[in-house]
Amino acid sequence: MATTVEFMADAFKQSGTPFIAGHPGGETVELMDAARQRDMRYILMKQETAGAILAATWGEITGSPGVCTSTRGPGATNMVNGIAYAWLDRAPLIALTDQYPAATLESGQRQVINHRAVYDPITKWSTTLQAKSAQQQIRRALRISTAPAPGPVQIDLPSTETTAEAREMKNAPDLRQETLHLVPDAGSLAPALNMIKAAKRPILLVGLGVLWDRASDDLVSFAETLGAPVLTTSKCKGVIPEDHPLRAGCIIGGLIERDLVNQADLIITVGLDSVELQPKAWPYSTPLLSLANTPTTDALVPATMEVIGEIGGLLTGLSGGLGGQGEWGERAAATFRSSVTDALNVSTKGLSPHRAMEIARATLPRDTIATCDAGQSRLLVVQKWQSYGPREFLTSNGLGTMGYAIPGALAARLAHPKRPVIAFAGDGGFLMAVADIQTSVKEKLPIIVMVFDDREIALIRVKQELKQIPRFGVELGGLDWVKLAEGFGADGAVAETEAQLSGALSAAVKSGNTTVIAVRIDGSCYVDQFNALREL
Structure with missing residues (x-):
């Protein structure tokens, strides 16, 4: 025994x-x-x-x-x-x-x-x-x-229980229980189908439930059937490939996305968990159809109708009862993507954080998995980095904790040992998890860590500035990034120009070693970007 x-x-x-x-x-x-x-x-x-x-x-x-x-x-x-x-x-x-x-x-x-x-x-x-x-x-x-x-x-x-004999269970169930998911027929979905068919401009707001049920392909098919634009929460980046014409962007709780959502005559939330949203009152009066795998009990997102079931089955059942519903989605998604790009492209004197993200996405292979820390840089990474499959972008949204990117990247490397993995972190978040660079080296789990070296806890500095409070208690800087990385057995580089960053990223992919790349960026654009994207 x-x-x-x-x-x-x-x-x-x-x-x-x-x-x-x-x-x-x-x-x-x-x-x-x-x-x-x-x-x-x-x-x-x-x-x-x-x-x-x-x-x-x-x-x-x-x-x-x-x-x-x-x-x-x-x-x-x-x-x-x-x-x-x-x-x-x-x-x-x-x-x-x-x-x-x-x-x-x-x-x-x-x-x-x-x-x-x-x-x-x-x-x-x-x-x-x-x-x-x-x-x-x-x-x-x-x-x-x-x-x-x-x-x-x-x-x-x-300690008294660890080496004691574990009594065997009679007729013990399997550790992995087989679950059969049913696809509802069109008749049982008639009330939801009637809501959808009456809409000329539906929009999809997509959350974690799609990932729990492994329903990304079903979601894309459903969006294409509707011709509806798709907004996802930040943890759901990639559930619809981010070069798909119906992909609009990410829900961040800001004013900029309200222009898009307010054009819709029906909001369809798919697996949306309110923990993914900013803790604010729901801003829309548009009719709302919720598709969820667990009942919503917090009353934060006021659904006109909620349909409960396995997400893939619900989407398949609904798609079977629909024809082509309209063509507004691609145009609306493209307009929204352009508005976000315009809002972020603030001029700077030095290397801007948004340009650094564009270089990273252009340089790294398409199948790169990205993790992202909390902080000011997260706002830019979420909008500028593109992911093309589910769980290819990993971040802390519900808790929003700093120190996530490095251990998250090690998990991604364990799950996908042959794919490049990059961790995006501010210098503050990086220092909270810096010791596990040694874990990455020792355990042979190579990752690339791209640090936004703006020499401050930038998000708090932005809030100080917005509240007209003098900068105080947020300064960092003074680190020798190359020596720090080499002290852990990793490679290190500092990039101050676009060419240096592109070269450092390319070298990191080729080397197969854990590499820390400190990108010296000009953070003077943060306040304008924050104002443009987030509700004050």
Whole structure:
């Protein structure tokens, strides 16, 4: 009979996750050894938040829950931000935390923290592993973490339970449950079809549910049937290829997109999760049809009608009841794309951040996967970088945490070992995750990191300027980027011109080494760009 850690390692590997990431504690070592014996990797991250973000991003890309670990007490509390990422960015994750046995937990003081109380607000389920019920607990954790909306599960591992025998379940269900999705017929969809057929200018607002149901192809077919322009949330860049004529751009909650949406006579949201939107009142009075795989209970997006079901099946069923609905979509999408480009193309004296993004997209291969940190540069990356497939652009939107780009890029490299991966980060966000450049080198997970070196925490400086507050407490700079990269065993470069940037990116792709490229940019355009794209 297997021990608890042996069963856990088998279960994680069979579920499609052949590694564990994080920073171990004393009670983790038996699980690490069980993983080693099964040819699984243990990816040692330099701090627990990065381990959780890497594992959660793997879960997003593959659909198999990532697994991360921490020691008890300080390790568990340091992992909170990574778990919050999985919670608000809807990523399947199993977080394992070392814990004292029950008697010590009830009587001791040192490093004693009630992990489950800490994690309860930001997890779908929290539990303490018991050998007698471990098989059922792990199966439940796998199901809960991946069920829409996906999210994190946290499990305390008491030292008394890790090597105890895991009692076998009678008639145990398969770890991977087969699910049959039904396609509704046109009759059951008649009310929704009538709304769509009455519209002359429908628009699609697309969110995470399309990715949970792997329904990108169905979405594109549906958009083409309608002839409708498509706006996606930032995490959904690529669900419609961004060189498709119906792709308009990204939803950012700004004034610029309202001009487009207000032209529509029907808004169709497809898998839209309100966590992806700016926390503002819904600005539209247009009739709204919601297609969702989970009921919307927050009442933030006021749907006239909501249709619940597997997204691919809903789109297929609706498409079967429609003919060509109109041709306004391509024209409207093109006009919107031009307006965004015009708003961003603010003149600067030095190398502009928007021009740097154009060079990156023109230089790197089409199949490059991009990750993006939070901060002022994110606004530009989301608009200027183009992705051509689902989950080829990865960012933190629901939580909006800095320090995402590097661990997110390592997850992308694990999932796609033969494709180029670039992490876009501001200098502030980069410094929050800089230690895992060493992880990238040591684990042979080469990535390109393009740092916007504007020598400040730019988004806060922009807000200071908008509020007429003097610049204070936001200055960075003074880094030797090449020496920093080389200290971790990576390549380093500094680019101050377009030619230098193009050359550095080309060299990084060819070298196959982890490369840090600091792009010295002129951030004087930020305020004008922020004003143009975002509601003040």
